[in-house]
Amino acid sequence: MFKTYKRLLGFVSPMSRYAVPYFFYALFYALFNTCTYAMILPIMNTLFDVKNAYVFEPVFSMPPLSEISLTNISPMLNYVYTNTFGTEFLMSNMLILLAVVTLIMNLMSNLFRYLSAMTVERMRVCSLQRMRNDLFNKVMEMNPGYFSEQRKGDLMSRITQDVMVVQYSITNTLQVIFRDPLLIIGYVVYMLMVSWQLSLFAILFLPVVAVLIGSIVKRLRHPALKGQERMGDMVSILDESLSGIKVIKSYNATNYIRRKFMEFNAQFSRLMLSMAKRQQLASPMSEALGLTAVSVLIVFGGSLVMSGSLTAGGFVGFIAVFSQITRPVRSFIDQFANVNQGIAAGERIFEVLDSQPEIQDKPDAKVLDGLHDKIEFRDVHFSYDSTKEVINGISFDIKRGQTVALVGPSGGGKSTLSELIPRFYDPTSGDILIDGVSIKEYTQDSLRAHMSIVAQDTILFNDSIENNIAMGRQGATHEEIMQAARVANAHDFIMECPAGYETNIGDRGAKLSGGQRQRLSIARAVLKNPEILILDEATSALDTESEKLVQEALNSLLEGRTSIVIAHRLSTIHNADKIIVIDKGKIAEQGTHAELMARNGIYAKLIEMQSFD
Numbered sequence: 197m198f199k200t201y202k203r204l205l206g207f208v209s210p211m212s213r214y215a216v217p218y219f220f221y222a223l224f225y226a227l228f229n230t231c232t233y234a235m236i237l238p239i240m241n242t243l244f245d246v247k248n249a250y251v252f253e254p255v256f257s258m259p260p261l262s263e264i265s266l267t268n269i270s271p272m273l274n275y276v277y278t279n280t281f282g283t284e285f286l287m288s289n290m291l292i293l294l295a296v297v298t299l300i301m302n303l304m305s306n307l308f309r310y311l312s313a314m315t316v317e318r319m320r321v322c323s324l325q326r327m328r329n330d331l332f333n334k335v336m337e338m339n340p341g342y343f344s345e346q347r348k349g350d351l352m353s354r355i356t357q358d359v360m361v362v363q364y365s366i367t368n369t370l371q372v373i374f375r376d377p378l379l380i381i382g383y384v385v386y387m388l389m390v391s392w393q394l395s396l397f398a399i400l401f402l403p404v405v406a407v408l409i410g411s412i413v414k415r416l417r418h419p420a421l422k423g424q425e426r427m428g429d430m431v432s433i434l435d436e437s438l439s440g441i442k443v444i445k446s447y448n449a450t451n452y453i454r455r456k457f458m459e460f461n462a463q464f465s466r467l468m469l470s471m472a473k474r475q476q477l478a479s480p481m482s483e484a485l486g487l488t489a490v491s492v493l494i495v496f497g498g499s500l501v502m503s504g505s506l507t508a509g510g511f512v513g514f515i516a517v518f519s520q521i522t523r524p525v526r527s528f529i530d531q532f533a534n535v536n537q538g539i540a541a542g543e544r545i546f547e548v549l550d551s552q553p554e555i556q557d558k559p560d561a562k563v564l565d566g567l568h569d570k571i572e573f574r575d576v577h578f579s580y581d582s583t584k585e586v587i588n589g590i591s592f593d594i595k596r597g598q599t600v601a602l603v604g605p606s607g608g609g610k611s612t613l614s615e616l617i618p619r620f621y622d623p624t625s626g627d628i629l630i631d632g633v634s635i636k637e638y639t640q641d642s643l644r645a646h647m648s649i650v651a652q653d654t655i656l657f658n659d660s661i662e663n664n665i666a667m668g669r670q671g672a673t674h675e676e677i678m679q680a681a682r683v684a685n686a687h688d689f690i691m692e693c694p695a696g697y698e699t700n701i702g703d704r705g706a707k708l709s710g711g712q713r714q715r716l717s718i719a720r721a722v723l724k725n726p727e728i729l730i731l732d733e734a735t736s737a738l739d740t741e742s743e744k745l746v747q748e749a750l751n752s753l754l755e756g757r758t759s760i761v762i763a764h765r766l767s768t769i770h771n772a773d774k775i776i777v778i779d780k781g782k783i784a785e786q787g788t789h790a791e792l793m794a795r796n797g798i799y800a801k802l803i804e805m806q807s808f809d
């Protein structure tokens with residue numbers, strides 16, 4: 197636990213840059229804050245002093261140093277006052293003067309409070325930024341196999357929610373270490389100066405009150421967490437309902453979903469009510485407790501005043517400071533609870549930061565310089581969950597410059613097979629070789645540098661058209677990008693967009709049609725100009741015009757490249773050098789279109805039904 201905490205603090209670096217100024221700000225804050233409340237004492241003494249209407253005694257010469265002590269600095273101060281303002285003025289304006297001094301003290305205390313708070317904020321913002329960056333970088337390092345649907349949500353919540361929780365833990369550290377204790381010390385010192393008997397009494401009594409108040413606050417937090425969970429449930433129902441509104445309507449299922457929502461809503465409300473009950477109770481209860489404490493003090497302190505061992509002003513000042521001291525004590529207790537929560541969230545964050553990508557480059561990995569002869573699948577087996585074999589012993593090869601079409605029923609393993617080539621996953625047994633060398637011998641970066649993947653679901657980013665294409669090759673010139681767009685049949689429609697190549701395409705390319713999106717992702721691949729192309733043809737139907745443009749673009753892309761195509765279009769299949777029919781993780785048939793038709797097997801049947809899914 198302490199280790200996690202230390203690692204969390206590691207995000208704040210250098211610590212001294214924040215801690216040192218914070219210490220001084222906190223010190224001055226505590227000092228001026230105590231002084232502000234301490235000012236009540238001279239004010240009260242001025243008011244209550246029956247013999248003289250003021251306590252001010254003019255002092256015209258510097259008092260001997262021996263007369264001045266920490267508890268009695270008034271001769272010194274009076275000397276300064278006398279010389280600055282003159283006796284006359286002081287005598288008639290004593291109260292105003294005291295009020296002004298109080299005000300100045302208070303302003304100073306608030307100034308330092310602000311400075312210390314800003315130091316903490318700066319520290320928090322910087323460390324959070326660093327934490328999020330680290331998390332994101334780590335996530336980007338992971339292999340695609342790491343991201344199941346469930347994991348994705350979990351990661352998102354870690355990067356957003358947990359980081360937020362952790363921030364309290366880090367921020368509050370400084371407060372726990374410096375501010376609150378300094379404030380408590382300041383108050384206690386003042387109280388001791390006024391009356392040690394009363395202070396002793398209060399110090400013994402105070403922890404009892406603090407613990408009582410603390411336990412009330414703690415009991416509040418528990419349902420608050422549950423409330424967040426319920427809120428989360430409700431948000432997910434809302435999300436489901438809104439995104440599935442067409443399905444819900446078409447099945448006339450609004451009542452079902454309404455009932456579900458109402459149920460969660462009622463649960464949430466009940467929880468909120470019980471929480472509110474406790475919350476509303478907490479404030480009066482802690483106030484009552486606080487007041488009880490003060491009353492007890494009044495009885496005890498009052499008797500001290502009557503017996504003459506304490507001045508009335510001193511007593512009022514004491515009560516004022518005492519009523520303030522519960523604040524830092526309570527916040528001190530609270531912070532510890534927060535730190536605990538932060539550590540729990542921190543552990544979830546470090547779990548992500550400490551995870552290692554399953555697929556890593558060998559220490560002596562080579563750089564792949566290109567494909568010269570062939571890609572070879574040698575008895576490849578693969579399973580996602582080590583129980584069910586998705587690829588079950590597949591061997592074939594692709595000569596340089598050839599196009600191989602993978603066809604077969606849905607779920608047969610075609611996509612999986614194609615994802616083994618860029619090493620998104622490694623085969624469980626068997627091997628994939630490029631020019632006779634296992635792809636595991638190469639660095640992943642160099643391997644992927646020679647291939648492009650054009651997937652069914654075109655992945656575009658919320659950015660300009662130009663930048664979306666440029667992703668294919670960093671540092672490409674505008675001319676090269678335009679050339680790639682021309683090859684991909686995208687140039688014309690791009691020029692019709694409001695800002696041409698600078699047009700923003702919206703989230704995931706929402707502002708474009710399906711065919712346009714596909715042509716952009718083809719342009720991206722053209723720009724990269726890879727030797728090896730992995731293409732997953734889209735199944736969704738496009739209108740004839742769009743279809744023709746996409747098909748042309750694909751043909752240009754395939755030209756002269758070594759390609760593996762998960763084929764859905766008859767024309768692609770016809771043009772392929774080799775067709776491999778994959779069914780249940782095995783090669784069912786292979787050959788050219790004519791050969792396979794002659795066999796009259798699965799392929800012939802698929803052609804007949806026109807289904808190449």
Ligand code: ADP
Binds near residue numbers: 607608612
């Ligand atoms: P095809 O591309 O031929 O339709 P896939 O390669 O997509 O087939 O899927 C083959 C099998 O692997 C299917 O049974 C599918 O459910 C399973 N599968 C695909 N992706 C994953 C995954 N990420 N995790 C677990 N199983 C998967």
